[in-house]
Amino acid sequence: MFACFSGLILPTMPCPRNGKLLLIVAAGIFLAASASFPIWAQQQASDFNGRDVLEQVLTQTYQLSIVGKGMMGVGSATAIRRAGTIVLVQKPGLYGSFDRNQIASSSIHGDTATLYHGNNDIEIPVGERFYVFSIAIGQDNVTLALLSAQLMNNKKGSGRAWAAVTFDFPVQTLVNANKDEVFRAIDPWVAPEGHYTGTAVARAAGPSAAAAATPAPSPSSPAMAPGQLTLGMTRDEVVAAMGTPQRETSFQGRAWLTYPNMVVVLEDGKLKSIDQSTAAPAKVAIRSTPDGAEIYLDGQMIGSTPSSLELPAGTHELSVRLPGYHDWTRSMRVLSGSEINLDAKLEKK
Numbered sequence: 491m492f493a494c495f496s497g498l499i500l501p502t503m504p505c506p507r508n509g510k511l512l513l514i515v516a517a518g519i520f521l522a523a524s525a526s527f528p529i530w531a532q533q534q535a536s537d538f539n540g541r542d543v544l545e546q547v548l549t550q551t552y553q554l555s556i557v558g559k560g561m562m563g564v565g566s567a568t569a570i571r572r573a574g575t576i577v578l579v580q581k582p583g584l585y586g587s588f589d590r591n592q593i594a595s596s597s598i599h600g601d602t603a604t605l606y607h608g609n610n611d612i613e614i615p616v617g618e619r620f621y622v623f624s625i626a627i628g629q630d631n632v633t634l635a636l637l638s639a640q641l642m643n644n645k646k647g648s649g650r651a652w653a654a655v656t657f658d659f660p661v662q663t664l665v666n667a668n669k670d671e672v673f674r675a676i677d678p679w680v681a682p683e684g685h686y687t688g689t690a691v692a693r694a695a696g697p698s699a700a701a702a703a704t705p706a707p708s709p710s711s712p713a714m715a716p717g718q719l720t721l722g723m724t725r726d727e728v729v730a731a732m733g734t735p736q737r738e739t740s741f742q743g744r745a746w747l748t749y750p751n752m753v754v755v756l757e758d759g760k761l762k763s764i765d766q767s768t769a770a771p772a773k774v775a776i777r778s779t780p781d782g783a784e785i786y787l788d789g790q791m792i793g794s795t796p797s798s799l800e801l802p803a804g805t806h807e808l809s810v811r812l813p814g815y816h817d818w819t820r821s822m823r824v825l826s827g828s829e830i831n832l833d834a835k836l837e838k839k
Contacts, residue, residue, distance in 0.1 A: 541627045543667040548625050548632070551673075552577065552682065555621035557637050568637060568650040569782050570621060570793035576639055577680040579618045584679070585610035586638060586651025593635070595654040598679060603655070612644045612651055619683065620653065631658045632672060634680065640791055655679060683738070719754070723761040728754055739802060746802050753802075772824035774799045776810070778834040783812035795834070810834040 553574035558567055567590055583603035587594040588611045595607040624635035638651040657675045664672075719731060728747060729735070732754070735747040745756040755763045776785060778795040785793050786809040792799065795810060801824050810818040815836035824830065 540665040540667045544632075544664060544669060544672065545625065545627050547667070547669045548627075548672070551575070552622040552625065552634065554625065555623045555637070557621065557623045568794060570637075570785075570797050572798050573621065573793045575622055576619050576683045577622060577634075577636070578683055579614050579616055579620065579679070580677070580681055581679050582613070582616055584614040584653060584655065586612045586614050586642060586653045588612075588649040588651060590652050593652040593654050595633075595656065598655055598657045598675070601678075603679070608652075608654075612642050614638075614642075614651065614653065618642070620680070627664060630661050630664065631656050632664070632676070633657075634676070636680070639793070719761060719764060721761055721763075724759055725756055728756070728761060739800070772801045772803060772828045772830060774801055774808075774824065774830045774832065776808070776832040776834065778810050778812070778818070778836055780812070780836065783810045783815070783818075783834070783836060785810055808832070810836065812836055814839060 555570055555574035556572040557570055559569065581601070581603070584596055585594040585605050585608075587609035589609055592609040593607075594605060594610055596603045597606050619639035620636040621639055622634055623637055624633075626633045626635075633654055633656040636653045636655070638653075640650075641648045642651045655676075657672070657679075659672065659675070662668075719728065723731075725745065725747070732747075732749055735749055735754075737746075737748040739746045739748075743758050744762075745759075747754040747756065752764055754761060775798045776795055781795050783795045784791055785795060785797055785799075787799070787801070788807055803825055805821065805823045807819065807821050809820075815838055818834040818836055820832070822830075
């Protein structure tokens with residue numbers, strides 16, 4: 491004895507007289523669904539692949555920082571374990587939260603930002619620097635998670651600010667991995683340091699830089715021969731001639747713009763020399779006891795311990811600072827391509 495249930499045959503109960511007809515109809519529905527499954531599966535796979543490609547493009551553009559506690563819970567929640575791309579806020583209207591569990595999340599629609607979740611502990615000024623530590627691609631949106639590169643102050647005190655910005659797009663934009671449309675939406679709000687698109691230039695580099703700034707050409711722009719570069723050119727003139735650099739590093743008045751087979755060296759905003767030896771940077775890993783101390787390189791704060799840095803060859807001054815402890819300072823000369831491990835043991839005051 492059998493029972494009929496949703497096209498399946500189960501024991502124990504008798505089938506009605508038209509049970510055979512029901513089985514035939516159910517079988518037809520099952521075969522029709524089976525025939526359409528490969529098309530549906532292919533469409534889903536195609537959609538996923540498009541988003542996967544877009545995610546790879548975004549993570550290559552905004553090299554993600556690793557933040558938070560290290561192994562065994564060592565360090566602080568805001569420690570920069572590996573520093574990636576720094577972006578500058580280009581427009582007002584974004585907020586930050588000192589509590590990662592209540593991260594200030596804003597939805598971006600054109601020129602308008604709306605806080606939809608989290609604490610609005612502090613309004614983020616134009617030009618503020620942030621690490622990108624996560625990128626998420628949803629069904630119809632892209633979200634960048636940010637952590638401020640330095641302490642921010644409000645009436646309650648100071649701390650690093652957490653923020654997230656979500657950009658909405660038509661589904662097909664993400665399915666087709668239309669990176670140009672995505673970047674056109676993101677860049678006016680947060681742009682990689684050195685690739686300014688708006689008023690953040692004035693805050694980051696001073697009023698004269700805002701007046702002289704010109705949009706950077708796309709990476710596909712043809713590069714000029716090194717012989718066409720001349721000493722004294724500004725950074726914008728170099729970028730206009732050579733295109734967007736593969737990497738840009740700056741410390742205390744000097745900047746290194748890395749291009750294929752050469753590095754352009756700027757000093758006080760002017761082209762100082764062209765290094766065609768393509769010397770590899772030194773890799774420096776620094777820890778402290780206790781963790782969570784601020785790292786200063788040549789007087790500029792660049793992150794928190796533990797962190798891994800890439801430095802151009804030369805002499806640098808490195809300081810590790812933590813409230814309640816004496817500063818740990820070292821002057822060191824690093825060689826191209828070298829790897830250095832530093833452990834700063836801080837002493838209480």
